[in-house]
Amino acid sequence: MNISGNIITLNEEKNIASCIKSMQTVCDEIIVVDSGSSDNTIEIAKNLGAIIVNQPYLGDGIQKNVALNHTKHSWVLSLDADERLTPEMTKAIQQLDLKSLDFEGYSFRRQNWIGNRWIKHCGWYPDRCIRLYNTEKTRFADVKQHASVQTRKVKNIDADIIHYSFKNIGELFAKPGRNFSGRAAKIMYAQGKRANSISPFIHGLNAFIRKYVFQRGFLGGVDGMTVALSSAVNSYLKYAKLLEYQRDPSVTKQDDFKNIW
Structure with missing residues (x-):
């Protein structure tokens, strides 16, 4: 599929490989925007074929939009390093018709986990978020905190991504x-x-x-x-x-x- 992947990182050596491999099930390029990692994040990402962009941290939405200067496709999938596509989500994305003009973005359900425990209450699920979007039509808001993709032409996908929110x-x-x-x-x-x-x-x-x-x-x-x-x-x-x-x-x-x- 013609989808570019976008990940922002800082010292994510424990997460980055699994995140990239997850995204490669639907993306044919991965852009990693790194804000100065001192661990092996960049080396691991490069070995997996990712394109590295070095950028001091600008804040959440602004940082995520940096990758758009380097992606080759209009459709971009944005995940955090501690997030993963489930097999069901991979299948759902592969079945999308991204040439359709009906939608500018697709929202995913997100499972938030503490350790090995999926937290289903407290507003932590379904915790919908737009993570696949057409950059010719929209992008993340240029804000420094709690940024989201700005569009109302959204279709909800009934599948999940996993967010390993906290280790304990x-x-x-x-x-x-x-x-x-x-x-x-x-x-x-x-x-x-x-x-x-x-x-x-x-x-x-x-x-x-x-x-x-x-x-x-x-x-x-x-x-x-x-x-x-x-x-x-x-x-x-x-x-x-x-x-x-x-x-x-x-x-x-x-x-x-x-x-x-």
């Missing part, structure tokens, strides 16, 4: 504390948003209720509770860090707000 519960809690919440707080502070003393508690509680009650995390047993608590912690930390920037100039001076990424 410890990583689930560590990543929000280390990356997501701090980055979000810096962005909010730079945009002029402010918190008050109850903001961390209120947002953390809302996040827990949304995941555990409204997105039916209670049906997921211990894992459902864990994911809901992680979401609450992430939201709490985001607003606690924002409040800290407001209250403690010494902390604010430590961070470079011109280099959030």
Whole structure:
């Protein structure tokens, strides 16, 4: 099929081979946009025939669009390094008529996993996302966080990709504390948003209720509770860090707000 693959990477030596091999079931070229890996990511990708593009990280959507300057096909399949096509998804893509003008993109169901456990509640499934799209018509939004393909001419494919989200519960809690919440707080502070003393508690509680009650995390047993608590912690930390920037100039001076990424 005439599909180009697009993967953005940073130190993904444990994931990149399986991701590329998965994509090669439907793609005849793979573009890897690497943001400075210090492990064997680039060497592994090259050995599997991928084209390497070196690009310091620009943010999620912007980085994913870098590959479009190097792809030879209009249709692009974009996966993260920790994502895989299932055999059912491979078959579904192979059966598509990409010459049709009816759709600009195709959305996939995504299975999110912690370790070897598929999390089916808390809004983690079906977690639809557009990952196959016509670059002559659309692309990822040029935003730095939580980017998605911008089109309404979408067809839902009833097959899954797999996302190995976290290796274990410890990583689930560590990543929000280390990356997501701090980055979000810096962005909010730079945009002029402010918190008050109850903001961390209120947002953390809302996040827990949304995941555990409204997105039916209670049906997921211990894992459902864990994911809901992680979401609450992430939201709490985001607003606690924002409040800290407001209250403690010494902390604010430590961070470079011109280099959030």
